[in-house]
Amino acid sequence: MVRIGVVTCQVLELEFAHLLSHDKDTAEIWVIRNEYSEVLTGALEKYNSKKIHIIARADEFNTRSDPDNNPNSDRGTAILVEVKQLGLHSHIPTLQSETRHSVRAMSPFVETVFLGYGLCGNAFREMDDVFRDIPIPVTMTMDQDGPVDDCVGLIIGGRENYYAEQCKCAGTMFMNAGFSKYTGDMLARDIPEKLRPKKDKIMRQLMVGYKRALLLPTPVMGEKELYENSKEFNLTYGLKVESRPGTLDLLKKGWEAAKRSAIKDPVRNAMVSAHGK
Numbered sequence: 001m002v003r004i005g006v007v008t009c010q011v012l013e014l015e016f017a018h019l020l021s022h023d024k025d026t027a028e029i030w031v032i033r034n035e036y037s038e039v040l041t042g043a044l045e046k047y048n049s050k051k052i053h054i055i056a057r058a059d060e061f062n063t064r065s066d067p068d069n070n071p072n073s074d075r076g077t078a079i080l081v082e083v084k085q086l087g088l089h090s091h092i093p094t095l096q097s098e099t100r101h102s103v104r105a106m107s108p109f110v111e112t113v114f115l116g117y118g119l120c121g122n123a124f125r126e127m128d129d130v131f132r133d134i135p136i137p138v139t140m141t142m143d144q145d146g147p148v149d150d151c152v153g154l155i156i157g158g159r160e161n162y163y164a165e166q167c168k169c170a171g172t173m174f175m176n177a178g179f180s181k182y183t184g185d186m187l188a189r190d191i192p193e194k195l196r197p198k199k200d201k202i203m204r205q206l207m208v209g210y211k212r213a214l215l216l217p218t219p220v221m222g223e224k225e226l227y228e229n230s231k232e233f234n235l236t237y238g239l240k241v242e243s244r245p246g247t248l249d250l251l252k253k254g255w256e257a258a259k260r261s262a263i264k265d266p267v268r269n270a271m272v273s274a275h276g277k
Helices: 010-022 038-047 092-106 151-156 159-168 177-188 193-206 223-236 249-261 266-274
Strands: 002-009 026-032 051-055 077-084 112-116 138-140 172-175 212-215 240-243
Touching: 002 010, 002 092, 002 249, 010 026, 010 038, 010 077, 010 112, 010 151, 010 177, 010 249, 026 038, 038 051, 077 092, 092 112, 112 249, 138 249, 151 159, 151 172, 151 177, 151 249, 159 172, 172 177, 172 223, 177 193, 177 223, 212 223, 223 240
Parallel strands: 002 077, 002 112, 026 051, 026 077, 112 138, 172 212, 212 240
Antiparallel strands: none
16 A cells, blocks of 8 residues: 655645545545644545545554554555645744654654645755655645745646736735635734734734735635635725635645555565554
8 A cells, every 4th residue: 555644734624624535545544643733634534525534643653553454565555644724824933843853753753755835935946955864755835946935836836837927916815725724813913912912913924914815715715615614804904805716736736646655665565664563
């Protein structure tokens, strides 16, 4: 059985639930339980298309098995997923160290790891340096000339579309499924504790240059739900609401590339399988 690790941000949790649930090769999904994994787990269970296992640590991926649910069988692909806290990109060294820690923990048990991130402020521009001590391939979604800029660039269909919308209105809040739910929380969490009593004033200062909310509906979340999720935020900050179709095409292409990178060689396969015995 091919084994692939996934490390992603909460902002893309629903996109990954959809991707993995509809992937023809995926037989089982193992989710590392933490305070950020609940939405992904619920979405996977709602799709009800794959065997779902909830585990506490990466090393349970191979040790918690039984004859009917065995990641060491030869049928299909087993996926090990960890969801990281949103907003880590606000401090690049933290984002790099957090993802590196998760990838390192998965690496003895999988053939490759797929990152649910983009460049994210150039945090992953030098992938070989960030993951220099990881002995397996680490991949991410690509644009035409390199990794996607971030989760917005991924869902809007690439850098050209992203730039075109920024040219229309530089002060645009882009709303994919995750941002429609978490934007307010993500901005507010960066306010220092001692300034929290002035949260509302600071938030208005942060939002002073924003004029538009652009909804990006996909099969994960339609326009109506995006609108309702972000309605209070948009009204609070006087954002004009517009919409353009989003897409999961780049994510799917990235996923197919990750699966290709997981093709087993005899030595690596023997190493990974040994952990399950």
